[in-house]
Amino acid sequence: MLLKLDRVGKRYPMGGGHVDALKDVSLEIQAGEFLAFAGPSGSGKTTLLNLVGCLDTPSSGSIQLDGQDLGRMSRGQLGQLRAARIGFVFQSFNLIPVLSALENVEVALRLGGLPADLDRCEQALVDVGLKEQLHKRPNQMSGGQQQRVAIARALVKQPALVIADEPTANLDSHNGEAVLDLMRALNEDKGATFLFSTHDSIVLDRVRRTVWLRDGVVQKIEP
Amino acid sequence: MVWLLRLAARNVFRNTRRSLLTTATVLLGTAMLTVALSFVGGLLGGLMSGVAATAGEVRIVTPEYELREALMPLDANIAPVEPVLEAVRARGYAAHPFLSSGVTATVGEDIGEVFCQVVGSDPSYYAEVLDLDERLVAGRLIEAERGESLLGLALAEDLGAEVGDELVVLGQTQDGSMSPVKTTVVGVVDVGNIISNRQAFMSLAELQWMIDLEGGALQVYVDSGADIGGAREVAQDLAQDPALAGLTIQAWNERDTFRQIYDLSRTIHFVLAGGIVFITALGVLNTMMMSVLERTGEVGVLRAMGMKGPSVVFMFVVEGLGIGLVGSVLGLALGTPVALYLQRHGIEIGQDVANKVAVPVNSTFYADLTPEIAVSAFLLGLLIAALGALVPALRATSIQPVDAMRSHR
Numbered sequence: 014m015l016l017k018l019d020r021v022g023k024r025y026p027m028g029g030g031h032v033d034a035l036k037d038v039s040l041e042i043q044a045g046e047f048l049a050f051a052g053p054s055g056s057g058k059t060t061l062l063n064l065v066g067c068l069d070t071p072s073s074g075s076i077q078l079d080g081q082d083l084g085r086m087s088r089g090q091l092g093q094l095r096a097a098r099i100g101f102v103f104q105s106f107n108l109i110p111v112l113s114a115l116e117n118v119e120v121a122l123r124l125g126g127l128p129a130d131l132d133r134c135e136q137a138l139v140d141v142g143l144k145e146q147l148h149k150r151p152n153q154m155s156g157g158q159q160q161r162v163a164i165a166r167a168l169v170k171q172p173a174l175v176i177a178d179e180p181t182a183n184l185d186s187h188n189g190e191a192v193l194d195l196m197r198a199l200n201e202d203k204g205a206t207f208l209f210s211t212h213d214s215i216v217l218d219r220v221r222r223t224v225w226l227r228d229g230v231v232q233k234i235e236p
Numbered sequence: 237m238v239w240l241l242r243l244a245a246r247n248v249f250r251n252t253r254r255s256l257l258t259t260a261t262v263l264l265g266t267a268m269l270t271v272a273l274s275f276v277g278g279l280l281g282g283l284m285s286g287v288a289a290t291a292g293e294v295r296i297v298t299p300e301y302e303l304r305e306a307l308m309p310l311d312a313n314i315a316p317v318e319p320v321l322e323a324v325r326a327r328g329y330a331a332h333p334f335l336s337s338g339v340t341a342t343v344g345e346d347i348g349e350v351f352c353q354v355v356g357s358d359p360s361y362y363a364e365v366l367d368l369d370e371r372l373v374a375g376r377l378i379e380a381e382r383g384e385s386l387l388g389l390a391l392a393e394d395l396g397a398e399v400g401d402e403l404v405v406l407g408q409t410q411d412g413s414m415s416p417v418k419t420t421v422v423g424v425v426d427v428g429n430i431i432s433n434r435q436a437f438m439s440l441a442e443l444q445w446m447i448d449l450e451g452g453a454l455q456v457y458v459d460s461g462a463d464i465g466g467a468r469e470v471a472q473d474l475a476q477d478p479a480l481a482g483l484t485i486q487a488w489n490e491r492d493t494f495r496q497i498y499d500l501s502r503t504i505h506f507v508l509a510g511g512i513v514f515i516t517a518l519g520v521l522n523t524m525m526m527s528v529l530e531r532t533g534e535v536g537v538l539r540a541m542g543m544k545g546p547s548v549v550f551m552f553v554v555e556g557l558g559i560g561l562v563g564s565v566l567g568l569a570l571g572t573p574v575a576l577y578l579q580r581h582g583i584e585i586g587q588d589v590a591n592k593v594a595v596p597v598n599s600t601f602y603a604d605l606t607p608e609i610a611v612s613a614f615l616l617g618l619l620i621a622a623l624g625a626l627v628p629a630l631r632a633t634s635i636q637p638v639d640a641m642r643s644h645r
């Protein structure tokens with residue numbers, strides 16, 4: 014088992030009181046899954062992704078990644094785990110505009126403490142279909158291409174887990190479908206685990222499992 | 237680390253307009269520092285050499301005189317002074333015996349109206365060191381052995397004295413008895429500063445007689461004719477002379493007054509440089525802060541991927557330094573010709589103002605651009621950039637990875 018969440022809660026201070034963004038979420042996720050957190054706006058999808066992505070810590074309950082209890086780790090340890098084992102794809106791509114596609118991918122290896130193997134970076138970009146765009150800067154590429162660079166950047170360190178928060182929100186449907194199909198193929202070929210948050214049917218049609226959230230509570234899991 | 241440097245360097249060229257604005261700020265700071273520091277340096281340097289020139293590059297006094305200098309002790313004297321003068325001259329330097337004393341001066345019927353200082357020295361001191369021959373406003377220099385005096389311009393006005401008048405000064409002998417001296421005013425001089433212009437100048441013999449110090453002097457001024465920067469070596473050389481044993485030999489910059497001016501100049505430099513650095517650093521801070529805020533999402537991603545706080549600071553500070561380097565070089569390139577112009581042509585403050593200053597100064601102030609000033613202006617330019625970048629850089633470390641998740645451009 015890759016991830017095990019046990020009665021996880023997340024509480025944010027808000028005004029004088031607080032908001033419970035997540036309440037008693039219990040969940041098990043296997044390595045190699047292709048899974049979406051779905052639900053209306055404010056239901057807690059991003060909050061949940063942040064927790065399993067080691068970007069944030071739960072207010073209650075426990076999360077285990079590969080059998081390690083995240084709650085027992087220091088901030089520094091979490092950061093190291095994140096750098097080495099987790100890949101991120103963001104809604105707004107968040108590529109570094111002054112670096113080429115290849116260099117953007119290289120940054121992930123450097124920050125992950127891995128040798129900056131340029132062949133490996135190039136292969137990651139070839140895998141997402143950007144063989145011809147290696148030396149282009151983000152502003153010379155389409156949104157779909159930029160998101161592919163982001164995917165290559167997330168996958169190059171062969172992470173245990175790829176987190177993607179609304180990866181299609183800034184793409185048109187054609188590019189959205191292409192990006193999702195690509196990730197599905199990478200999931201099948203390389204066994205990479207993908208977790209999404211989304212309300213987009215493009216994503217929901219392609220994931221193998223969907224966890225429906227509402228007001229911070231798991232409503233149902235499909236299938 | 238190298239890749240981070242490369243990233244920072246590329247960020248310099250990212251927002252051209254903003255980088256130009258930052259460059260201009262650093263440029264302005266460096267240029268102002270170059271001009272201001274060399275001007276203040278020149279001004280104070282001129283001040284110091286002016287004082288050094290008239291008060292002796294090196295002076296010789298008795299230890300008691302130095303101790304009680306503020307009281308102008310007439311009994312702490314060098315007598316006879318001739319062996320001292322000979323010893324100094326034997327080593328190839330010019331030597332002038334010097335006496336001075338506080339007196340009340342009277343011209344005509346008024347009695348004891350004006351308090352002033354009377355100076356006694358040899359004709360060569362007046363002609364060569366004080367340049368009085370070029371500063372005569374009326375009359376001529378002292379020629380006779382006794383019975384003649386020169387008045388500083390301000391003193392002459394206070395006394396209402398003219399050439400040909402009879403001047404009576406009431407001084408003291410070294411053991412404290414009253415000692416009147418009567419002379420004829422043969423000339424009026426404008427020495428160019430408020431202290432000297434309130435003095436009366438007489439022959440050495442006249443003052444020796446007044447103080448009852450025949451063949452003696454209170455101080456001996458030594459002039460090597462070389463640059464005043466070498467004063468300490470001259471003093472060291474003289475200290476080896478057995479004929480001068482037991483006397484206090486001081487280079488001008490070893491004396492308290494000069495140390496005070498020196499400290500003052502350090503303080504002025506510090507305050508001036510600090511002020512310029514602070515204000516321009518604020519300007520850099522402003523533009524760099526915009527860059528940081530604009531890159532929230534990007535910094536969040538880098539943090540998510542494992543970039544540590546110190547690396548974030550490094551990245552932004554290096555970017556600031558990169559911009560600062562260009563600004564410093566350009567600032568120096570702009571400030572240097574201005575400073576050199578002021579070094580050549582100076583700024584005229586007018587003799588009226590110069591006369592009101594308490595130490596001997598010229599009426600024109602010249603800048604003095606030294607290599608040290610150029611280097612410090614350049615380094616301070618970098619400091620402006622580094623300081624200005626530091627606060628935004630520290631602010632950037634507070635950007636959390638979740639901010640990248642939530643930042644939707």
Ligand SMILES: Nc1ncnc2c1ncn2[C@@H]1O[C@H](COP(=O)(O)OP(=O)(O)OP(=O)(O)O)[C@@H](O)[C@H]1O
Nearest residue numbers: 025026027032034053054055056057058059060061
């Ligand atoms: N940093 C925060 N401080 C306070 N409240 C927060 C914070 N982050 C999230 N919340 C609250 O927690 C709840 C869940 O937010 P979350 O962003 O996880 O929802 P979401 O399902 O991702 O919504 P969306 O579809 O709009 O992205 C919301 O009520 C939100 O206002």
Ligand SMILES: [Mg+2]
Nearest residue numbers: 058059060210
């Ligand atoms: Mg969300």
